[in-house]
Amino acid sequence: METGRSLMDAVRERCGRCAGRSVSICNAIDDNDLPVLVAESSRVTVPAGRCFIEEGAPAHDFYVLTGGRARLFSLMPDGRRQIIGFAELGDFLGLASSDSYAFTAEALGDVNLCRFPHSSIDRLVERFPRLRCRLQQEASGELVKMQARLMLLGRKTARERLASFLVEQAVPCCAHGRAVKDEHGPLTLPLPMSRTDIADYLGLTIETVSRTFGLFKKEGLISVKGASSVTLLAPGTLSSIANGIRQG
Amino acid sequence: METGRSLMDAVRERCGRCAGRSVSICNAIDDNDLPVLVAESSRVTVPAGRCFIEEGAPAHDFYVLTGGRARLFSLMPDGRRQIIGFAELGDFLGLASSDSYAFTAEALGDVNLCRFPHSSIDRLVERFPRLRCRLQQEASGELVKMQARLMLLGRKTARERLASFLVEQAVPCCAHGRAVKDEHGPLTLPLPMSRTDIADYLGLTIETVSRTFGLFKKEGLISVKGASSVTLLAPGTLSSIANGIRQG
DNA sequence: GAAATATCTTGATATAAATCAACATATCGA
DNA sequence: TCGATATGTTGATTTATATCAAGATATTTC
Numbered sequence: 001m002e003t004g005r006s007l008m009d010a011v012r013e014r015c016g017r018c019a020g021r022s023v024s025i026c027n028a029i030d031d032n033d034l035p036v037l038v039a040e041s042s043r044v045t046v047p048a049g050r051c052f053i054e055e056g057a058p059a060h061d062f063y064v065l066t067g068g069r070a071r072l073f074s075l076m077p078d079g080r081r082q083i084i085g086f087a088e089l090g091d092f093l094g095l096a097s098s099d100s101y102a103f104t105a106e107a108l109g110d111v112n113l114c115r116f117p118h119s120s121i122d123r124l125v126e127r128f129p130r131l132r133c134r135l136q137q138e139a140s141g142e143l144v145k146m147q148a149r150l151m152l153l154g155r156k157t158a159r160e161r162l163a164s165f166l167v168e169q170a171v172p173c174c175a176h177g178r179a180v181k182d183e184h185g186p187l188t189l190p191l192p193m194s195r196t197d198i199a200d201y202l203g204l205t206i207e208t209v210s211r212t213f214g215l216f217k218k219e220g221l222i223s224v225k226g227a228s229s230v231t232l233l234a235p236g237t238l239s240s241i242a243n244g245i246r247q248g
Numbered sequence: 249m250e251t252g253r254s255l256m257d258a259v260r261e262r263c264g265r266c267a268g269r270s271v272s273i274c275n276a277i278d279d280n281d282l283p284v285l286v287a288e289s290s291r292v293t294v295p296a297g298r299c300f301i302e303e304g305a306p307a308h309d310f311y312v313l314t315g316g317r318a319r320l321f322s323l324m325p326d327g328r329r330q331i332i333g334f335a336e337l338g339d340f341l342g343l344a345s346s347d348s349y350a351f352t353a354e355a356l357g358d359v360n361l362c363r364f365p366h367s368s369i370d371r372l373v374e375r376f377p378r379l380r381c382r383l384q385q386e387a388s389g390e391l392v393k394m395q396a397r398l399m400l401l402g403r404k405t406a407r408e409r410l411a412s413f414l415v416e417q418a419v420p421c422c423a424h425g426r427a428v429k430d431e432h433g434p435l436t437l438p439l440p441m442s443r444t445d446i447a448d449y450l451g452l453t454i455e456t457v458s459r460t461f462g463l464f465k466k467e468g469l470i471s472v473k474g475a476s477s478v479t480l481l482a483p484g485t486l487s488s489i490a491n492g493i494r495q496g
Numbered sequence: 497g498a499a500a501t502a503t504c505t506t507g508a509t510a511t512a513a514a515t516c517a518a519c520a521t522a523t524c525g526a
Numbered sequence: 527t528c529g530a531t532a533t534g535t536t537g538a539t540t541t542a543t544a545t546c547a548a549g550a551t552a553t554t555t556c
Binding site: 141 | 322324325326328329330332343344345346350351380383384387388389390391392394395396397398399401402403404448450451491492493
C-alpha cells in the first residue's frame with residue numbers, strides 16, 4: 001500500500017502540522033477524514049503586500065488562513081478606504097460574496113492559506129454535514145462582530161474606537177473565553193498593521209490615531225515599542241473606555 | 249381524510265397567502281412540503297413599538313418577517329443607539345447570535361412574523377438540505393450588506409450617507425435586479441421610520457439628517473410629503489452621490 | 497554605516513457635524 | 527375641534543476630528 005502510505009504522509013504534512021487545524025472550520029472534520037480535505041484543497045503562499053482576493057472579481061474560492069495576517073478592505077472610487085477586518089489564524093474568507101468578492105484581501109506579512117474552490121466546499125459539505133453547521137457558525141460569528149463594528153463606527157469617539165481596537169487585538173492573546181481585565185496584568189501585543197491601516201479600520205485619520213496612542217501613553221494605559229508592538233498596562237480600564245463606561 | 253383536508257386548509261391559510269413566501273427562506277421549500285413548515289413554526293403578531301427580540305437575551309428562536317417593518321439596534325450603556333438595519337418582508341432574523349441575541353428588534357408599525365425555534369430549524373434543515381444552502385445564502389447576503397454599511401459609517405459624508413439610505417430604501421421598490429437610475433423617473437417611497445431612527449442608522453444626529461433632507465429638497469433631488477414619504481426626483485444622481493462619484 | 501525613503505508623531509488651523517436653542521408642523525386624545 | 531404632546535425643521539455656536547505642515551523616528555538601500 002505505497003499510495004496509502006504516501007497519502008498519509010502528505011496529510012500529516014499538510015493538516016497534521018497546520019496551526020489552523022483546531023481553530024478553523026477544519027475542526028469539523030475528523031483526523032481520519034483529513035485525506036479528503038487535503039484532496040479538495042491546495043496550499044497557497046502569498047508574499048507580503050500581495051492581494052489574493054480582489055473586490056469585484058468573480059468569487060471562485062474560499063480560503064482558510066493558516067499563517068500570517070491579512071487586511072480586508074473596500075475602496076471608494078476616489079480612493080477612500082475602509083478596512084473591514086484583519087484576518088488571522090483560522091479565519092474563513094470568502095463568505096461575504098455572492099458572485100463576486102465584496103472586499104480585497106492583502107497579505108500584511110507573508111501569508112499561508114488553504115484554498116477551497118466553491119465546488120470542493122460543496123462536496124465536503126455533502127460528505128460531512130457537520131461542516132455545514134460549522135460554516136453557519138462561522139457566518140453567525142462574523143455577523144455578530146460586524147454589528148459591534150457598526151456601533152464602533154457609527155457611535156463611538158476616537159478614544160473609544162482605539163480602546164476597542166486594542167482590546168479586540170488582545171482577545172486572541174488571552175486565555176480562551178476570559179474577559180480582558182486589569183487583573184490579568186500587562187499584555188503585550190504585536191501590531192503587524194500600519195497606523196494608516198488602523199485609521200482605515202477605525203474610520204479615523206492617521207493623525208488622530210497617533211494622537212490617541214499618545215494620550216493613552218501619557219495616561220499610563222499603554223506603552224509602545226517601535227510602533228509595531230503595544231503593551232496594555234491597564235487592559236480592564238481600556239475595556240471600560242471601549243464600552244463607553246469610563247471616559248479616561 | 250378530514251384531518252388531511254383541514255391541515256391543507258391551515259397550510260393554505262398560513263403559507264399560501266403569505267406575502268413573504270417567495271422572498272424568504274421558505275422559498276427553499278416546495279409547496280407540497282409546506283405542512284411541515286407550518287408544523288414547525290408559529291405565527292406571531294407584534295403591535296407597533298413592541299420589542300420581540302432583546303439584545304443579550306438567550307436566543308431560542310429565529311423569525312421570518314412576513315408583514316410590516318422593524319428596527320434592529322444595539323445600545324451602549326449610556327444610551328447611544330446604533331440601528332443595525334430595518335427588517336422588511338422576508339428577512340430572516342436571529343442569524344447574528346450565538347447563545348444570546350446581538351441586537352434588539354422592535355416593531356415599527358404592526359409586524360407579522362413566523363417564529364422558528366432553533367430546534368425546528370435543525371429538523372427542517374435535516375429534512376430539506378436545500379434550506380441549509382438558503383440559510384447560508386441569507387448569511388452571505390447579510391455580510392455583504394454589512395460591509396457596505398462599514399464603508400458608509402467609516403468613510404462617507406452626511407450627504408453620501410443620506411443618499412445611500414434613500415437609494416437603499418428604493419431598491420425593493422424597483423423592478424428586481426435593476427440599478428437605480430435617473431431614467432426610471434421619480435420614485436416614491438414610504439419612510440415608516442422616524443428621523444431619529446434614520447440618524448441612528450446613519451451614525452448622524454437628527455438635526456444633520458433634517459438639514460441634509462432640506463438640502464436635497466432645495467437641490468431638486470427629492471420632494472417630501474409629511475416626513476414619512478419621499479419622492480426621489482433624480483434617483484441616478486442620488487446614487488452617484490451615495491457612491492462618492494458626484495458631490496451634488 | 498550613512499544617505500535616502502517611508503512611517504510616525506506633534507503642532508497649528510480649518511471644518512463638518514454635534515450641540516444648544518427656538519420655533520414649526522404633525523399627531524393624538526378628549 | 528381644540529389644546530396638548532411628540533416630532534421635525536431651522537438657526538447660532540461649539541467641538542471633535544480632519545486637514546495642512548513640520549519635524550522626528552524607523553526602515554531600507556547602496
